[in-house]
Amino acid sequence: MTRRHSAAFTLAELAARLDARLVGDADRRVTGLATLREAGPDQLAFLANRAYLKDLADTRAAAVLLHPQHGQTCPVARLELDNPYLGYAALSRLFDPLASRAPGGVHPSAVVDPSARLGERVEIGPNAVIEAGVSLGDDVVIGPGSVVGADSAIGPGSRLHANVTVCHGVVIGERAILHSGCVIGGDGFGFAHDGARWHKIAQLGGVVLGDDVEVGSCSSIDRGALGDTLIGHDVKIDSQVQIAHNVQIGDHSALAGCVGIAGSTKVGRHCMLGGGVGLSGHLTIGDGVQVTGMSLVTNSILEPGVYSSGTGAMKNAQWRKNAVRFKQLDDIAKRLSRLEKGRDG
Numbered sequence: 196m197t198r199r200h201s202a203a204f205t206l207a208e209l210a211a212r213l214d215a216r217l218v219g220d221a222d223r224r225v226t227g228l229a230t231l232r233e234a235g236p237d238q239l240a241f242l243a244n245r246a247y248l249k250d251l252a253d254t255r256a257a258a259v260l261l262h263p264q265h266g267q268t269c270p271v272a273r274l275e276l277d278n279p280y281l282g283y284a285a286l287s288r289l290f291d292p293l294a295s296r297a298p299g300g301v302h303p304s305a306v307v308d309p310s311a312r313l314g315e316r317v318e319i320g321p322n323a324v325i326e327a328g329v330s331l332g333d334d335v336v337i338g339p340g341s342v343v344g345a346d347s348a349i350g351p352g353s354r355l356h357a358n359v360t361v362c363h364g365v366v367i368g369e370r371a372i373l374h375s376g377c378v379i380g381g382d383g384f385g386f387a388h389d390g391a392r393w394h395k396i397a398q399l400g401g402v403v404l405g406d407d408v409e410v411g412s413c414s415s416i417d418r419g420a421l422g423d424t425l426i427g428h429d430v431k432i433d434s435q436v437q438i439a440h441n442v443q444i445g446d447h448s449a450l451a452g453c454v455g456i457a458g459s460t461k462v463g464r465h466c467m468l469g470g471g472v473g474l475s476g477h478l479t480i481g482d483g484v485q486v487t488g489m490s491l492v493t494n495s496i497l498e499p500g501v502y503s504s505g506t507g508a509m510k511n512a513q514w515r516k517n518a519v520r521f522k523q524l525d526d527i528a529k530r531l532s533r534l535e536k537g538r539d540g
Contacts, residue, residue, distance in 0.1 A: 202226070202289070202290065203224045203225065203226045204224065204225055204289070205221060205222050205223065205224055205225070206219060206220065206221055206222075206223045206224075206225065206257070206258055206272060206274065207221035207222065209225065209239065209274060209286065210274050212285065212286075212289070213260075213274065213276055213282045213285060213286070214276075215260070215274040215275055215276040215282060216263070216274070216275040216276075217272070217273075217274055217275075218266065218272060218273050218275065219258055219271070219272020219273060220272055223257050223258065223272060224237065224257075225237060225238060225239045225257050225258065226238065227239075227290055228240070228241070228283070228286060228287060228290055229256065230247075230250070231247055231250035231251055231254045231256065231259065232250045232253075232254070234254055234255060234256035234257075235255055235256070236255055236256070236257055237257055238256055238257060239256060239257060239258050239259070239260060239274075239286065240254055240256035240258075240259045240260070241259065241260040241261065241279050241280070241282070241283040241286075242259055242260070242261040242262070242265060242279060243261075243262075243279045243280035243283060248265070248268075251265065251268060251269060251270070252268070252270060254270065254271060255271075256271055257271065257272065258271055258272035258273055258274060259271060259272075259273050259274070260273070260274045260276060260279045260282050260283060260286070261273055261274070261275065261276075261279050262275070262276070262277065262279055263275040263277070293354075298316045298317070298318040298334070298336070299318045299320070300317075300318060300319075301313075301317070301318075301319045302319060302320055302321045302322075302323070302339075304321045304322050305319045305320065305321065305322065305323045305324070305325070305337075306323070306324045306325065307319060307325040308325060308326050308327040308328075308329070310327045310328055311325045311326070311327070311328070311329040311330070311331070312329070312330045312331065313331050313335075314331055314332045314333035314334070314335065314351065315333045315334070316333060316334050317331050317333070317334070317335050317336075317337075318335070318336045318337065319337045320336075320337060320338045320339035320340070320341070320357070321339045321340070322339055322340050323337045323338070323339060323340060323341045323342070323343075324341075324342045324343070325337065325343050326342075326343060326344050326345040326346075326347075326363070327345045327346070328345050328346040328347075329343050329344075329345065329346070329347050329348070329349075330347075330348040330349070331343075331348075331349050332348075332349060332350045332351035332352070332353070332369070333351040333352070334351055334352045335349050335350075335351065335352070335353050335354070336353075336354040336355065337355050338354070338355050338356045338357040338358070338359065338375070339357045339358070340357050340358040341355045341356075341357065341358060341359040341360070341361075342359075342360050342361065343355075343361045344360075344361055344362040344363035344364070344365065344380065345363045345364070346363055346364050347361050347362075347363060347364060347365040347366070347367070347380075348365075348366050348367065349361070349367045349371070350367060350368045350369035350370070350371065350406065351369050351370075352369050352370040353367055353368070353369065353370060353371040353372070353373075354371070354372050354373070355373045356372075356373065356374050356375045356412075357375045358375050358376055359373045359374070359375065359376070359377055359378075359379075360377075360378045360379070360381070361373070361379045361380060362378070362379065362380030362381055362402075362418065363380065364380065364401040364418070365379050365380040365401055365402045365403075365404075365418070366401065366402070366403045366404065367379070367404045367408070368404055368405045368406035368407070368408065368428070369406040369407070370406060370407050371404055371406070371407070371408045371409070371410075372408075372409040372410070373409075373410045374409075374410060374411050374412040374414075374434070375412045375413075376412045376413040377410045377411065377412060377413060377414045377415065377416075378414075378415045378416070379402055379404070379410070379415075379416050380401060380402045380416070380417075380418045381415055381416075381417055381418065382398045382417065382418065383398045383417035383418060383419065383420055383424075383439055383440025383441070383458060384417070384439060384440070384458070385397075385398055385420050385440065396420065398417070398418050398419065398420050398440060399419075399420065399421055400418050400419020400420055400421050400422050400423045400424065400440070400441065401418050401419060401423045401424070402416055402417075402418050402419070402423060402424045402425075402426070403423050403424070403425050403426065404416075404426045404430075405426060405427045405428035405429070405430065405446065406428045406429070407428055407429045408426055408428070408429070408430050408431075408432070409430075409431050409432065410432045410436075411432055411433045411434035411435070411436065411452070412434045412435075413434055413435050414432055414433070414434060414435060414436040414437070414438075415436075415437050415438065416432075416438045416442075417438065417439050417440040417442075418440060419440050419441045420440050420441060420458075421441075422441060423441075424438065424439075424440055424441055424442050424443070425442075425443045425444070426438075426444050427443075427444055427445045427446035427447070427448070427464070428446045428447070429446055429447045430444050430445075430446065430447070430448050430449070430450075431448075431449040431450070432449075432450045433449075433450060433451045433452040433453075433454070433470075434452050435452055435453050436450050436452065436453065436454045436455070437454070437455045437456070438456050439456060439457050439458040439459075439460075439476070440458050440459070441458055441459045442456050442457075442458065442459065442460050442461070442462070443460075443461045443462065444456075444462045444466075445461075445462060445463045445464035445465070445466065445482065446464045446465075447464055447465045448462055448463070448464065448465060448466040448467065448468075449466075449467050449468070450467075450468045450472075451467075451468060451469050451470040451471075451472075451488070452470045452471070453470055453471045454468045454469075454470070454471065454472045454473070454474075455472075455473045455474070456473075456474045457473075457474060457475050457476035457477075458476045458477070459476055459477045460474050460475070460476055460477060460478045460479070460480070461478070461479045461480065462474070462480045462484075463479075463480055463481045463482035463483070463484065464482045464483070465482055465483050466480055466482070466483065466484045466485065466486075467484075467485045467486070468485075468486050469485075469486060469487045469488030469489070469490070470488040470489070471488055471489040472486045472487075472488065472489065472490050472491075472492070473490075473491045473492065474492045475491075475492065475493045475494075478492065478493075478494065478495045478496075479495040479496075479497065480492070480495065480496050481496060481497045481498060481499060482499060483499030483500075484496050484498075484499055484500065484502065485500070485501045485502070486501075486502050486503070487501065487502070487503040489505055490502065490503050490504040490505060491504050491505065492504070
């Protein structure tokens with residue numbers, strides 16, 4: 196299913212926005228985006244993956260956004276761009292219905308402390324709570340049921356979807372997007388053990404999110420134990436991600452779903468962590484490191500590159516045999532060492 200947007204643009208207008216080469220009727224109007232297979236005659240489709248070339252010949256789209264190398268096989272009007280996926284990203288924001296909504300002001304059921312400072316065109320939804328000392332920049336949107344804790348600050352243009360919790364003393368930069376159910380600034384997992392029971396350690400730090408950060412639904416970023424947990428600019432965090440206290444993540448990094456990062460680990464700039472990756476605590480991950488899905492990282496990685504651990508799926512019978520062999524590796528290595536020493540002697 197595709198969603199239609201009330202706005203409409205000519206192909207000439209879209210080409211100008213993208214600095215793309217237009218081939219076709221410049222006055223043709225487009226009211227939304229869709230896939231090659233599902234697009235109708237008033238929608239724009241895009242081709243960014245060769246796997247979908249098979250759908251190009253039969254598309255009913257008004258036009259297709261694609262790379263110039265595929266232009267000659269396009270049966271409809273086209274917008275040619277060297278990076279069509281990047282162009283699609285720009286147009287998706289143009290047709291996003293949330294982007295064109297007029298601010299709704301402060302809902303009567305919202306609770307806003309008198310000491311909170313609200314910028315221009317701030318929207319606060321039903322049953323939201325804004326506590327004492329909060330600062331909301333211009334064009335901030337606080338969704339229904341969301342809570343912004345005392346003395347927190349949210350920069351201009353940021354949006355909290357429904358039921359987001361921002362705890363006390365959190366700083367969020369400009370144009371951040373926090374999706375439903377995420378918790379920013381909850382207590383880190385800090386406890387001391389006396390040999391019989393656990394004693395809670397108060398978490399006295401905060402969380403600082405840079406500009407253009409996005410946090411997926413049901414993700415948690417814990418506050419620091421003493422200093423702050425730091426998330427750099429343009430960091431993208433998927434759903435169900437756990438970031439522990441005092442973690443630092445560098446600018447432009449991306450974390451896929453279900454990543455878990457233990458306390459005080461530092462992740463560099465331009466890093467990518469695949470789904471289900473686990474990082475042990477107190478590690479350093481250098482700039483430009485990519486870790487593939489479901490990998491467990493227990494040592495620091497200082498050189499850029501692609502890293503993996505674990506094994507891919509295989510038939511269970513083969514996996515059981517390999518698991519037995521894995522248990523025997525240490526004994527086999529010792530026997531091999533003895534054989535080599537005997538041969539050298």
